[in-house]
Amino acid sequence: MYIVQIASECAPVIKAGGLGDVVYGLSRELENKGHCVELILPMYDCMRYDHIWGLHDAYRDLWVPWYGGRIHCSVYCGWVHGRVCFFIEPHSEDNFFHRGCYYGCNDDNMRFAFFSKAALQFLQQSNKCPDIIHCHDWQTGLIPVMLYEIYKYNGMEFQRVCYTIHNFKHQGTCGNEVLEATGLNRPEYYYQYDKLQDNFNPFALNMMKAGIVYSNAVTTVSPHHAWEAEHTDISCGLGHTLYLHRDKFQGVLNGIDFEFWNPKVDKYIPFNYACEDFEQKQYNKKALRERLKLSDSDKPLIAYIGRLDAQKGVHLVHHAIYHALERGAQFVLLGAATEPSINSWFVHEQSFLAENPDVHIELGFNEELSHLIYAGADMIVVPSNYEPCGLTQIIGLKYGTVPIVRGVGGLVNTVFDWDYDQMHSKETRNGFVFFDLDNYALESAMGRAIDLYNINPDLFCQLAIQGMEYDYSWNHPGDKYIEIYDSIRHQWE
Numbered sequence: 001m002y003i004v005q006i007a008s009e010c011a012p013v014i015k016a017g018g019l020g021d022v023v024y025g026l027s028r029e030l031e032n033k034g035h036c037v038e039l040i041l042p043m044y045d046c047m048r049y050d051h052i053w054g055l056h057d058a059y060r061d062l063w064v065p066w067y068g069g070r071i072h073c074s075v076y077c078g079w080v081h082g083r084v085c086f087f088i089e090p091h092s093e094d095n096f097f098h099r100g101c102y103y104g105c106n107d108d109n110m111r112f113a114f115f116s117k118a119a120l121q122f123l124q125q126s127n128k129c130p131d132i133i134h135c136h137d138w139q140t141g142l143i144p145v146m147l148y149e150i151y152k153y154n155g156m157e158f159q160r161v162c163y164t165i166h167n168f169k170h171q172g173t174c175g176n177e178v179l180e181a182t183g184l185n186r187p188e189y190y191y192q193y194d195k196l197q198d199n200f201n202p203f204a205l206n207m208m209k210a211g212i213v214y215s216n217a218v219t220t221v222s223p224h225h226a227w228e229a230e231h232t233d234i235s236c237g238l239g240h241t242l243y244l245h246r247d248k249f250q251g252v253l254n255g256i257d258f259e260f261w262n263p264k265v266d267k268y269i270p271f272n273y274a275c276e277d278f279e280q281k282q283y284n285k286k287a288l289r290e291r292l293k294l295s296d297s298d299k300p301l302i303a304y305i306g307r308l309d310a311q312k313g314v315h316l317v318h319h320a321i322y323h324a325l326e327r328g329a330q331f332v333l334l335g336a337a338t339e340p341s342i343n344s345w346f347v348h349e350q351s352f353l354a355e356n357p358d359v360h361i362e363l364g365f366n367e368e369l370s371h372l373i374y375a376g377a378d379m380i381v382v383p384s385n386y387e388p389c390g391l392t393q394i395i396g397l398k399y400g401t402v403p404i405v406r407g408v409g410g411l412v413n414t415v416f417d418w419d420y421d422q423m424h425s426k427e428t429r430n431g432f433v434f435f436d437l438d439n440y441a442l443e444s445a446m447g448r449a450i451d452l453y454n455i456n457p458d459l460f461c462q463l464a465i466q467g468m469e470y471d472y473s474w475n476h477p478g479d480k481y482i483e484i485y486d487s488i489r490h491q492w493e
């Protein structure tokens with residue numbers, strides 16, 4: 001099959017979070033399984049150009065219809081760790097992707113509506129005829145709409161779309177201007193409940209809903225989250241739309257790329273290790289402590305890596321730091337906050353705890369350091385409010401870093417409690433799970449983990465190794481996506 005992934009991120013060249021990991025990892029797996037995969041991405045000024053090989057002009061004269069006129073774009077092609085990527089660069093006063101950031105601009109809706117239009121225009125003008133277009137999140141939700149309402153009549157009648165939702169929180173609600181700019185026009189047609197009209201605000205359109213309504217298959221990133229999305233309010237108003245489209249909706253658990261996230265071959269860590277020589281992990285712990293100037297001791301080291309926002313249970317993350325200290329453990333946090341109030345809260349904590357030899361708070365995005373933390377920590381805490389899949393616990397498992405998670409979304413599908421899990425034998429349990437969203441619940445799970453580490457280190461080691469033995473690679477999810485692509489490939493719209 002010929003598959004084109006269209007997304008706003010692809011790790012490690014463009015990565016704000018888990019979306020980037022998934023787009024890269026899934027693409028590599030599909031290629032390994034013998035399919036032809038290409039990626040279309042925005043050409044941001046701030047992406048990691050050092051991860052692109054052989055960047056060259058691929059298509060100079062792409063003219064993208066926009067507001068009745070046309071915007072001239074260049075398309076560059078390069079290899080991101082072996083994946084063929086096309087980067088679209090518009091030449092207009094809007095400077096859509098020259099903002100020094102990936103997201104967070106007032107005109108994000110227009111930036112990504114433009115990108116979606118440009119990606120389709122590129123496929124059409126360059127005569128690319130993929131069997132499958134795989135789009136991700138609200139940023140590319142308009143692609144199936146434009147495909148079926150415009151491009152189908154211009155030579156793209158055989159392409160089918162798989163749409164994956166990584167986070168229901170951000171849906172890309174917008175107004176008429178998007179219809180006008182992209183040439184979809186006809187507001188009276190799109191402002192309908194069974195089309196693009198937002199389920200809450202009848203005067204707004206919703207790009208994520210557009211993706212659900214118009215795509216041939218819709219997925220979210222774990223089976224449990226798919227259930228939550230249909231049966232609870234976690235899908236932020238899209239529950240009924242998912243219900244109406246339930247026949248094409250399902251959850252496929254994410255994997256991680258075992259070439260990039262693998263302590264055996266990881267280039268960012270000083271001591272490689274696997275289950276067989278698990279004791280090597282402790283040297284990474286030592287290296288991490290040296291790098292972050294933490295005291296050397298026999299205390300357990302607990303980590304948090306991730307965005308600092310409401311989704312991630314930021315109050316519990318904060319509490320975890322102090323509870324770890326109270327229980328005689330060390331804590332390392334690596335995270336970035338986009339919300340100013342959360343950022344200043346953690347900046348304050350950072351300076352308040354600056355002299356404490358048992359804590360390090362690193363604010364910002366640091367891919368290299370994250371690898372050392374996964375390798376050096378004993379436990380990783382993921383106390384999310386909601387979590388569509390969660391990659392940090394999966395990476396933690398691969399690195400023998402025992403996850404302590406809240407039982408929501410994909411965390412339920414990947415972490416099985418050492419003491420209480422009813423579905424898994426003791427030999428296949430891999431972490432600690434709590435359910436309530438309060439300090440006591442978190443404390444009880446952290447307490448059980450710390451006690452096991454202190455009182456029975458051999459058993460703790462065994463638990464860590466049991467986690468490493470889980471195969472959360474892209475192998476199975478890759479097969480699942482191929483099955484989905486196959487099922488829609490010859491579908492008549």
Ligand SMILES: Nc1ncnc2c1ncn2[C@@H]1O[C@H](COP(=O)(O)OP(=O)(O)O[C@H]2O[C@H](CO)[C@@H](O)[C@H](O)[C@H]2O)[C@@H](O)[C@H]1O
Pocket residue numbers: 016017018019021022166167221254305306307334335336364365366367370387388389390391392
């Ligand atoms: N400050 C920092 N420095 C370095 N690396 C950092 C970092 N902060 C985060 N990362 C890295 O970014 C990734 C985050 O993965 P998450 O699963 O937490 O994704 P996120 O919530 O962004 O995405 C959404 O999409 C993903 C993918 O589908 C879902 O797993 C998830 O539930 C959903 O919310 C990990 O690789 C982590 O190591």
